Amino acid sequence: MVLKSLTGNYAVALAVKMARVDVVAAYPITPQTTIVEKLAEYIDGGELDAIMIRVESEHSALAAAYGSALAGARAFTATSSHGLLYMYEWVNWVSRARVPLVMAIVTRTIGPPWNIWTDHSDYYEQRDTGWIQGFAMDSQEVFDMTLQAFKISEDPRVYLPVMIGLDAFILSHTSMPVEVPEQELVDEWLGARTQGFIIDGSEALIHGALSSPEYTEEFIKDMGKAMEEAVEVIREVDYSFGRTFGRSYGGLVELYKCSDAKYHLVLMGAWAGDAMEAVDTLREQGYSIGVVRVRYTRPFPGEELYKALSSSKGVIVVERGVSFGSMGPMFLDIAGNMLKYSRKLPYMRNVIAGVGGVNVTYKDFEYIAKETIDYIESGEEPSVMTWYHARRSK
Amino acid sequence: MSSTPTLPRDMRNTVLPGHAACHGCPIPMGLKVVGAVFGDKVILVVPACCTSVVLGMHPGTAFNGSVIHVAFASAAAVASGISAGLFKRGVRGVQVVAWAGDGGTADIGMASLSGAAERNDDFIYVMYDNEAYMNTGIQRSSATPAGAWTTTTPLGKKESKKDVTKILIAHGVPYVATASIAYPHDFYNKLKKAAGIRGFKFIYLHAPCPVGWRFDPSLTVKVAKLAVETGMIILYEYYDGKIHISGPSRPLLDKSRRRPLIEYLKFQGRFHGISEGELRNLESYVDSSWEWVKKFMQ
Amino acid sequence: MSNLTKKAKSLHKIPIARPSIGVAGRTGTWRWMKPVVDLSKCTKCYQCEIYCPDNSISVEALKGAVVNYEYCKGCGVCAEVCPAKAISMVEEEQHGP
Ligand SMILES: Cc1ncc(C[n+]2csc(CCOP(=O)(O)OP(=O)(O)O)c2C)c(N)n1
């Protein structure tokens, strides 16, 4: 084990290298570029024995990665925002084909106006595509999650592609210490690639042919089943990763100071660190609050969240994205999924913040939490959905 | 071209009877030749097009080899990926063939095709040209010739045919050729030659469609032959920086040996009622194509 | 590879198909014209077999061109390309629903 100082993007690239991918196909877009550049450097420098397909678009990036994965190669791509939207047809294709593959999404605001800072709209818009979706908080987790993504994707119970989200700049371009394990240990833990089928000419196989509604329904239903199985697989992978490398995250969600908390901040991504900082201060001021950090949004951790939140006095879901005309995508998921376990939901509030990359600090989290708690403690209820706007008049 | 291959025997178990093509469809005629060359050691990459339907419904397929159906714009990109994946895994002796229509090539697939060609990725790209979007019901493509009726050009297409072969030559890839379903031996030889070259190979395949062009299904081969005999379609290869004209077209370098264009057009309902002006237009298109070919024969 | 595939098939439903004859059904029930070969004229030149879009006519070394009426669609290509005019298209006696 060595300690390295890595940006989020370099942590992705290093994990991809240590997973010994065979093919990388990618197209540059800020803020994803340094992942691709680093991988090109590894490949051209002989550190990674892989083929890089320098495609002419993101649509082709995922298409080419898909082709190589079908042919039995461990494949990887990465993109952001407009690139992700441009490859959207392929995002859906790959999962429906049940082909293991890993993609990093450096989350970035969608234009117009042009904006390169982080929000989670690009990531959220993929939620119905059939990909397993994870979101990391810091460089170490980016590294770990990327390695785990290959293991989860290639698990015979799953065979679905995995995307890992990380925030533009505040994570992608910020250096943090990362524990890098020995290559032999990674090889041993990850193992060789497995996949449902390989098309390499060794037998005549046809994939994707015109199908009847009845067959198609079976395929799609099976994806749902694989997603359900993935819940257990993610937990297992987190556990075995911990046994091998000494780090576990608690499965699909991470709980911070939740054991005795009456109130809960729920969120995902790099700013969860700021929320945790706020919670530390709030605790000193006598507020009973914890952070529920969502690590995976597909499969959605309904059970974990129900357990963590069902007896909460107030749940505050803070999100860097909104489903226009409705509410925050994660809030909707939480509310809907909790109904699977009980008809009685705790008081829940949805705060939309940081959209367009607006900086949100621990002070903002403190403010949001206090406001909510003070309302509830005084017997009032603030509105269920609010925008926490940086340019608000104070 | 070298010796005449024994096509029939090799063709027998390639395209399987009972597929979903229309009467007289040119697509299986072309695929039979692909099968004759590669047997089942071929991976076809097929974007949305008539072929997606022709090969029939899950769980069966009427092609005795591997087929990967892919999104409309992506035949070339997926083929690049497969080729890279196979190479990395050390799999040899399997030919990757992107098999795409004119729409999937000249229009929506142009960027991914150009990308793969520029990268010189190792596979064969076949553009079968039935000169319109047939899968979706005969809409014009950029490869539809001027004057032709389609459902989106009810008065005849105004613009000239986009010549994708020229565009591919401009990419500087090692092998580019044109072929026709009427000349299977010629197509066979070109595929064979392409298979022996590393890098990106492009073969244009003229494929008259009885349904979309409005001619009797028994005439598919005849119409395809007439396209060559009138000089509308010129069969050639491009390698080593030069055009090498192919057997069936060679005599037609002499313009007087080309049949009048109208003999080709008259069988096709899509050209019914074209004006004198449009006919002249097409004739000069043919003439300039030949002039261009001659220039590159030097 | 085959092992992987088989395993996957038992675990998952994945859109994998295999080559098979008759994916779009038989044509004998709806074909309205059929090719009839006059074997006395057949020179076994293979033209019909080369061009038949349905791979439904094949030349037997001793006999000549033989039609597979289960899948022949009656398009008439074979008759059109036959240099010996050995194939004639005749109306089916029973056709239609
Ligand atoms: C992205 C996308 N846009 C549109 C379509 C609809 N579509 C399917 S096939 C096709 C036309 C295909 O034309 P061509 O490539 O010439 O092949 P042909 O059907 O003529 O064989 C179209 C427009 C699609 N499948 N995907």
Ligand code: SF4
């Ligand atoms: S429309 Fe034309 S190209 Fe398409 S299947 Fe029918 S005959 Fe073949």
Ligand code: SF4
């Ligand atoms: S084309 Fe005619 S002559 Fe030639 S093999 Fe067929 S039936 Fe016989």
Ligand code: SF4
């Ligand atoms: S009629 Fe058409 S389908 Fe039938 S054998 Fe002749 S060419 Fe083949």
Ligand SMILES: [Mg+2]
């Ligand atoms: Mg077409």
